[in-house]
Amino acid sequence: MKILTYPSPILTQIAKSVKLPLSSSDLDLVKNMWQTVQGIGVGLAAPQVGASLQLFIVRLSQDKDLAKKLKESDFIVINPKITFYSQNKVSMIEGCLSFPSEYWDIVRSEIIQLEYDTIKNLKEVITKDAKPVYQKSKKLLAKGWLSRVIQHEYDHLSGKVFIKAGGKKLSKKDLANLEDAIID
Numbered sequence: 486m487k488i489l490t491y492p493s494p495i496l497t498q499i500a501k502s503v504k505l506p507l508s509s510s511d512l513d514l515v516k517n518m519w520q521t522v523q524g525i526g527v528g529l530a531a532p533q534v535g536a537s538l539q540l541f542i543v544r545l546s547q548d549k550d551l552a553k554k555l556k557e558s559d560f561i562v563i564n565p566k567i568t569f570y571s572q573n574k575v576s577m578i579e580g581c582l583s584f585p586s587e588y589w590d591i592v593r594s595e596i597i598q599l600e601y602d603t604i605k606n607l608k609e610v611i612t613k614d615a616k617p618v619y620q621k622s623k624k625l626l627a628k629g630w631l632s633r634v635i636q637h638e639y640d641h642l643s644g645k646v647f648i649k650a651g652g653k654k655l656s657k658k659d660l661a662n663l664e665d666a667i668i669d
């Protein structure tokens with residue numbers, strides 16, 4: 486799938502909520518997004534592929550060290566609401582598939598709580614065309630990279646791109662020393 490780059494208008498629109506169960510075209514979208522993000526990023530939001538819908542994919546298992554620490558590293562988030570942002574904030578370097586080769590140092594809450602709908606058997610749905618089993622209003626408390634990826638993707642659903650998150654753009658010199666960043 487083609488990933489839209491800024492300033493594509495859909496990237497700054499508020500995405501529409503998703504009806505469950507997903508339609509077959511929404512399911513196709515999810516499958517395509519799942520494949521698209523593999524190997525190039527750790528998260529992808531529907532507006533980035535031209536669908537103005539409240540859903541995103543997280544695929545942190547591509548980072549093996551990180552995946553070991555997480556109970557769940559690959560999942561789908563549908564109709565999310567961040568219900569808690571910690572007062573404690575941390576700085577991390579972010580990239581975005583919709584902004585090729587831009588990296589920003591952005592301060593965000595260290596810990597968040599997310600409430601969302603999801604597909605429990607997502608891997609079977611993707612690989613074996615299984616019928617989706619939905620779980621509604623799931624709660625997740627996240628810190629570290631997971632918290633960061635969720636906040637970045639969540640912003641995409643409200644039309645907020647990461648360069649507007651009040652961070653600092655990294656210079657070419659900074660980039661030469663860049664070792665670790667998330668790209669979504």
Ligand SMILES: [Zn+2]
Nearest residue numbers: 581582583669
């Ligand atoms: Zn992004």
